[in-house]
Amino acid sequence: MALIVQKYGGSSVADADAIKRVAQRIVAQKKAGYDVVVVVSAMGDTTDELLDLAEKVSPVPPKREMDMLLTAGERMSMALVAMAIGNLGYEARSFTGSQAGVITTSLHGNAKIIDVTPGRIQEALDEGSICIVAGFQGVSQDSKDITTLGRGGSDTTAVALAAALNADACEIYSDVDGVFTADPRIVPSARRIPQVSYEEMLEMAASGTKILHLRCVEYARRYNIPLHVRSSFSQKPGTWVVSEVEETEGMEQPIISGVSHDRSEAKITVVGVPDKVGEAATIFTALADAEINIDMIVQNVSAASTARTDISFTVPMDFGQTAMTALKKVQEKVGFEGLRYDDQIGKVSLVGAGMRSYPGVTSRFFDAIARSGTNIEMISTSEIRISVIVEQDQIDTAVAAAHSEFELDADQVEAVVYGGTGR
Amino acid sequence: MALIVQKYGGSSVADADAIKRVAQRIVAQKKAGYDVVVVVSAMGDTTDELLDLAEKVSPVPPKREMDMLLTAGERMSMALVAMAIGNLGYEARSFTGSQAGVITTSLHGNAKIIDVTPGRIQEALDEGSICIVAGFQGVSQDSKDITTLGRGGSDTTAVALAAALNADACEIYSDVDGVFTADPRIVPSARRIPQVSYEEMLEMAASGTKILHLRCVEYARRYNIPLHVRSSFSQKPGTWVVSEVEETEGMEQPIISGVSHDRSEAKITVVGVPDKVGEAATIFTALADAEINIDMIVQNVSAASTARTDISFTVPMDFGQTAMTALKKVQEKVGFEGLRYDDQIGKVSLVGAGMRSYPGVTSRFFDAIARSGTNIEMISTSEIRISVIVEQDQIDTAVAAAHSEFELDADQVEAVVYGGTGR
Missing domain, CATH: 3.40.1160.10 (Acetylglutamate kinase-like)
Known part of the structure; x- marks a missing residue:
């Protein structure tokens, strides 16, 4: 049975x-x-x-x-x-x-x-x-x-x-009715995603989509258990999370599954780190010892004249002060000049298994963000995700811009479906 | 330790x-x-x-x-x-x-x-x-x-x-501060009992004293665990429940430990039971099959002319209607004339290990009840307890009368202690 x-x-x-x-x-x-x-x-x-x-x-x-x-x-x-x-x-x-x-x-x-x-x-x-x-x-x-x-x-x-x-x-x-192409509170035209792969769901969960927790999706992928995320307040189908997304008749798999965002991170910049072997290792060992998970890391190219560089990274906001304390303890040893803390930032991510075979996705994403008037502070990518750090009050604008650029809005998709033209 | x-x-x-x-x-x-x-x-x-x-x-x-x-x-x-x-x-x-x-x-x-x-x-x-x-x-x-x-x-x-x-x-x-000689809400002069034996506590619990449950006292007696019943809202000593009550200096053990009462029972009378062998057994088997615990039982002497008798017993009020239903089912088989149900009754009990060696206790108890104007409807006794069933609105009067008769009131005891005269 x-x-x-x-x-x-x-x-x-x-x-x-x-x-x-x-x-x-x-x-x-x-x-x-x-x-x-x-x-x-x-x-x-x-x-x-x-x-x-x-x-x-x-x-x-x-x-x-x-x-x-x-x-x-x-x-x-x-x-x-x-x-x-x-x-x-x-x-x-x-x-x-x-x-x-x-x-x-x-x-x-x-x-x-x-x-x-x-x-x-x-x-x-x-x-x-x-x-x-x-x-x-x-x-x-x-x-x-x-x-x-x-x-x-x-x-x-x-x-x-x-x-x-x-x-x-x-x-x-x-x-909630399932996983959406973006948070419907930010993008009212966001659509329910009928099917999504474990990989994509993992990236979405890691980049701020709150519907499923990372560990749960990892477990489902490891044992290949199909997940059906749906609402107990309606009989509507929700989102299936599966190993391989089926291609629906007449429609290719979309390049992008969704746009996620995360307001829970803070950015720390270690200013004026001497550009010597091992300095970055000392800094990140201090953070690891304090059991702090680092998300994105950016190291600026050092100016040859000063032989010093800046290292920026993001941490969950809840661990921000612990991270600052851990870093201050190694300031003398590393010899960096100072620390900057900024929690008025946010992360916007584009997730889609299809981006593997479409090299133009990254530039389209950056271009759309730029056209919306949003400044990109940091960038990180995985095989099926691109994330950028922006100012917190520009998150909504950036999400909407990316959502629209990749034709995820409900009316755009309907046009595609009824018009029969693939993307 | x-x-x-x-x-x-x-x-x-x-x-x-x-x-x-x-x-x-x-x-x-x-x-x-x-x-x-x-x-x-x-x-x-x-x-x-x-x-x-x-x-x-x-x-x-x-x-x-x-x-x-x-x-x-x-x-x-x-x-x-x-x-x-x-x-x-x-x-x-x-x-x-x-x-x-x-x-x-x-x-x-x-x-x-x-x-x-x-x-x-x-x-x-x-x-x-x-x-x-x-x-x-x-x-x-x-x-x-x-x-x-x-x-x-x-x-x-x-x-x-x-x-x-x-x-x-x-x-x-x-x-509560411990076990009292009677419910202080009925008898304001009731005293805390400093020590009481397991046996007496069992009889008191069985006859309506709510402080300790029967099973708990049975367990304590079986394993000889001294119990100290006391209040968490004060530092005062409470009541010790032990195997053998110590005789306090200058005082013999009292004959009577306390007077308890119970308002939770009902009396059922099976009227006109044919006076034949086995009729009572049929009645009580029907009740046992319905898992009803019977407390007191009284059978009237049958008048030779009618060859019929009345059987009265008490049951917990909560089981009253179940008992009546069980009895109606065997009415034809037994051939009794009818049933009477009365839940306007109560039980008053005198408990004391000392009554074993004082034969006059029973008559003193009945006499005190009678003098208080209370009518006794049923009687049952154990080695260290005498219980009577009275009308419910006479319970308080009967309890107070018995309490006073056996010199349990606080002022009476003080007189005994300071006067140095034993009882």
Whole structure:
């Protein structure tokens, strides 16, 4: 029998009515002849309420206990979803991460899944039951303590379970209709993308598209689990994330899948670094030791007269001050002149598997950005992505310009489809 | 090192401030040189809120899922208590019932503890940690499903853990100062009982004293764990429940420990039962099959002329209608004439180990009740208890009369103590 894993986010199980709606959707899938495993997040605001409580009793709560506390959230939502399904005449059993066999590292608050041993889930499925599993949580292999997986953890739970159970697909439900060619709040003419490859989705997630978390997509790619990202508030199809995008009849695959943006980074410039072997290594080792992930790096050509250069890079804004502190500690050793910190920046990225075979994409992108009056501060590229750093208040303009340039707007696409002319 | 198990009820951990107070009390015990294991209930209204949610998604929620849902309550309170202790500079680790090794039967909602294997708790204690354990919950031996223990479950968890860890004492904290000679709301002159035997406490719990649950006291007696019932809102000593009450200097042990009452029962009378062998057995088998616990039973002497008799008994009011339905089903078979149901009754009980050696107690009790103008409808006795059924609106009068007759009022006792005359 075909097996579907479904994942419902916090807004899909926010209250009793939402839970009843979700139960109907799950039962519909079961009635259609599928085995169903459901992964749920905590209800709406539960996690925030628990964090508030924790803060009241301790300013810096121990992470082991924080995980114990937060995992109560999924425990409630999963039991309620199971009850609501029972009320529709179908049998459902809920399982904690530990019961579902989600084995993790012991890094509380940000544990990684090591293995999934879903013996109890498989048994319950074989007995005809629908299984409801707590997302975001597992049990540490070493200490047997309860862990949480960090951001995007429930999606990752769903994909990991789908892989371990050899599921046919994994549906990720939230309150958005799928992945769009750009954020519709910035580009009202942005379209839902029907299909996108794992590679493209990874690049989009890494460059600011919040729909799916990087780890979840990596997991899906590794085990080749088709993901269906869709809304629990409608019956519309969403976005399929798959290994190879099918070519739709009469249409080639588009060159560009979408434009993403990210407002969460800051730029640090190390000014006047002596142009000697090993100086850059000392700087980035200091940042690595402080566990800071660097995104883009640019080193200016040094002027021969001064034998000094500037190195700029971006970091998540949340780690900005930690990075500055780490750098100040090595200032004397490296002998650089100073530091500049700028969090009024943003990143705009163009993602598309098609750009591999269209060499002109980069210049078209830069040209469109320039025509929109936006100044490019930094550039980085991968095989299927081009990213630029611009001033924060120019992000929207740059996104719209790129979106339009690559004919991603809804009316442009309709013209293409109905006109029958390829791009 | 001496080991103390403490149990805090829902009102003691009702909010962040209450949790911080409890943490200070726990740390004080640790500072005094004890190893400490703490059992906590869910915070204040959490359980009611979860029950409300369950009712909204399903009128008759599956019991397995109800247990999964309700156990989220203790998970929250225990993590918060551990955090608050951490904030005072001491290490605390929280454990679910399952992690603490509380193995139970699989009767969801009312599981019984089969075994306690507290290996992880012992290990954490050996490492100097304070252990916080979720009360009221365990894991079923057969299905490995999460179970709850039913009413008084957290107290039972505490006593069972105390037994398994060979603790020196078990402190039961709530919002009352201990066990009193009568309910102080009815008898303002009622006194705290400093010490009471397991046997007496069992009889008091069975006859309506709500402080400790029967199962918890039975467990304590079986493993000889001294219980200290006290308030978490004061530093006053409470009531010790022990195997043998010490005789305080200059005072003999009192004949009567206290007067308890119970408003939760109903009386059913089966009218005109044919006076033949086996008729009573048929009636009580029907009730047993409906899983109804009978408390007191009275059978009238049958009048030789009619060869018929009346049988009266009491049942918990909640089971009253189930009992009536079960009886109506056997009316034709037994051939009784009718049924009478009366829930406007109550039970008043006199409990005291001393009554074994004072034969006059029964008549003094009946006489005091009679002098208060109260009519006795039914009587039952054990070796250390006498109970009577009276009309519900005469309960208070009867309790006060008995309390005064056996010199339990505070001023009477003071007179005895200071006057030096024994009773």
